[in-house]
Amino acid sequence: MKITEKIIMLGLVFFLIHCSSDNEEDLLPNNNDRCKENTATLSENIIPIINQNCAISGCHVSGTGRVDLSVKENIIQNATQIRTFTQSGFMPPSDSGRTLTAAQKENIYCWVENGAQDN
Numbered sequence: 143m144k145i146t147e148k149i150i151m152l153g154l155v156f157f158l159i160h161c162s163s164d165n166e167e168d169l170l171p172n173n174n175d176r177c178k179e180n181t182a183t184l185s186e187n188i189i190p191i192i193n194q195n196c197a198i199s200g201c202h203v204s205g206t207g208r209v210d211l212s213v214k215e216n217i218i219q220n221a222t223q224i225r226t227f228t229q230s231g232f233m234p235p236s237d238s239g240r241t242l243t244a245a246q247k248e249n250i251y252c253w254v255e256n257g258a259q260d261n
Contacts, residue, residue, distance in 0.1 A: 177252035183261040187249045192217055195240045221258035225250055
């Protein structure tokens with residue numbers, strides 16, 4: 143082995159040893175603080191957002207073939223997907239004429255991060 147290859151190999155070994163001692167929690171960003179003060183609840187915050195923007199005629203109601211978000215249990219069961227779609231801007235769709243405020247998106251995000259409680 144050439145000296146250059148030995149140096150690269152030694153660097154790789156050092157890197158692997160160093161990384162293996164890290165905790166997974168240390169490698170991921172800490173979003174817990176983001177929602178520490180946000181106490182959004184299903185009944186006071188989330189359901190009104192859903193009822194105004196999602197569980198409306200032609201969208202997420204019975205008979206549309208989509209998840210019926212007029213049913214509380216369906217909101218809870220699909221909380222992660224609701225968070226993902228609202229955070230990305232995929233929902234509500236741009237052609238619906240409806241938009242969520244940054245505060246509404248944050249409430250949805252934090253409600254899910256805090257356990258998507260039936261509260």
